[in-house]
Amino acid sequence: MRVNSFKANNFRNIKSIEFSPCENINIIYGENAQGKTNLLEGIWLFTGCRSFRSSKEQDFIKFDNSFASLELDFFGNCRDQIAKISIEDKRKAQLNGVSLQSSSKLVGEFFAVIFAPTHLSLIKDGPSQRRKFLDIALSQLKPRYANALSQYNRAILQRNALLKDITYHSELLDTLEIWDEKLCSIGTVITAERIRYIKRLEPFIEEIYGGLSNGKEVMKVSYQTQMKINSKTEKELKQELLEQLKITRKQDIFSGTTSIGPHRDDLKIEIDGLLARSFGSQGQQRSCALSLKLAEAEIIKNITGQQPVALLDDVMSELDNTRQDYILNHIRGRQVFITCCDPSMLLKMSGGKAFEIKEGAICTCI
Ligand SMILES: Nc1ncnc2c1ncn2[C@@H]1O[C@H](COP(=O)(O)OP(=O)(O)O)[C@@H](O)[C@H]1O
Ligand SMILES: [Mg+2]
Known part of the structure; x- marks a missing residue:
């Protein structure tokens, strides 16, 4: 290009x-x-x-x-x-x-990829900015992901509304079972795609950040979720999400919100083993954001054949x-x-x- x-x-x-x-x-x-x-x-x-x-x-x-x-x-x-x-x-x-x-x-x-000073929020701000980065990058590449994401966001809103109703109508608990099953199916697609995407980012991030810091520092990215994700299949991921939702159900009904799932996950960014958000200098944070953007470009190139x-x-x-x-x-x-x-x-x-x-x-x- x-x-x-x-x-x-x-x-x-x-x-x-x-x-x-x-x-x-x-x-x-x-x-x-x-x-x-x-x-x-x-x-x-x-x-x-x-x-x-x-x-x-x-x-x-x-x-x-x-x-x-x-x-x-x-x-x-x-x-x-x-x-x-x-x-x-x-x-x-x-x-x-x-x-x-x-x-x-x-x-x-x-x-094109754009790096603007506002993108520093990717590193400095809370997890929602980093989820947004993953969501936008993946939605552009995979219609399956964009689809799952909009279904998931709707399902979360509906589940939360249901949780609030259950406080007064305990007979709705059966309906919750059905929702949880649906939520976990879609949530698993999102989690699995994000994990795959971060794996693809890894080698590019290492190379670009390594180049920026002249080999003196190492930047690492990983997916942060409450689930144990080590080499799991989508089926196993779904099972675990279902179990986690059961564990947090009481608390969820009490708060009227869903406390676990991909809408609460994060992209963890570290420099030499320390969280970039809390410990990175301004220059390091800028380098991290830039590395993410340039790595995103490499993936676009791999998939579309266009740089x-x-x-x-x-x-x-x-x-x-x-x-x-x-x-x-x-x-x-x-x-x-x-x-x-x-x-x-x-x-x-x-x-x-x-x-x-x-x-x-x-x-x-x-
Ligand atoms: N629609 C517009 N019409 C005329 N000037 C505009 C318009 N939108 C923004 N500007 C002006 O453009 C200037 C900023 O340009 P910008 O490209 O951000 O500057 P920089 O060179 O610092 O990057 C500001 O002075 C702003 O008032
Ligand atoms: Mg400017």
Whole structure:
């Protein structure tokens, strides 16, 4: 996957931009609030996914204008293609001259991964952010997972409602048995897929984080659940989940919530055996989040055969020279866009292209 050229008109603070990046590292630099993140966001929209920032369509259109347009000339699926997005009251998309039903139909045409400072919440915040990371990554790759997840979330809501009713109507206990059986079947699909996904992440995480820290630190990821998951089949996992639900049933009826299951699990992230969330420095946490994102890209590549473009927004701050050097010079085999404020970063880069952005326009290209 490669961006050949990108155009934007009246998008955020960008009046008009057209640029042709190189096929490896591209630095977008400039002072604060000049449009660096806006430019990455414009490219990201071609993945067909929601923006990583505000998602009101009107916000994309440059103030005092009524229309924004974006154009991406890219190499994907073994050929050069042109995608266009126009934003008026709605977002519309075209691929190779053909109008698409909606811009979300671009999903699967142009692949990218985005690292934005908000993704640090992946490491710093509670388990729900990490479950979300797994859920989004898996839903994109496996329709079976997306399906199971929405069924599971509904089933949890219904079970919780039932738990509250049981306090007054004990005859509903039989119905609970039926729900638990259903919940465990779907819950097992989710747990098993997450465990498989984390196993696939492991070698990439080891390699990428190892590269970032110059082999000095080891990052490990593992699935954290109350179940004992060592080499279990889906059947055994389901049986165990059922038993666990029985054990916690009294407590669940008392609290009106379901205290065990994949909606309570976590992705455990450690550096040299210590929890990154509690003990990692800012730079280590940033490196962990970046490693997760780049490992996610490797899995997309393995499954789809296409290497996603990496969009790295403000990834350099708080990283030492070794880590910056790895990002600038050693992420190989893919196109990367990196935004930063500090032009001295360019001196550390061998090869690649750099673009300075000022007041929403590209003013220098090196
Ligand atoms: N719809 C819009 N119209 C005009 N300017 C906008 C719009 N949306 C955001 N901006 C402006 O874009 C600027 C931020 O751009 P951004 O790309 O986030 O900066 P940075 O270069 O620091 O990454 C802000 O000054 C903001 O006011
Ligand atoms: Mg920015």
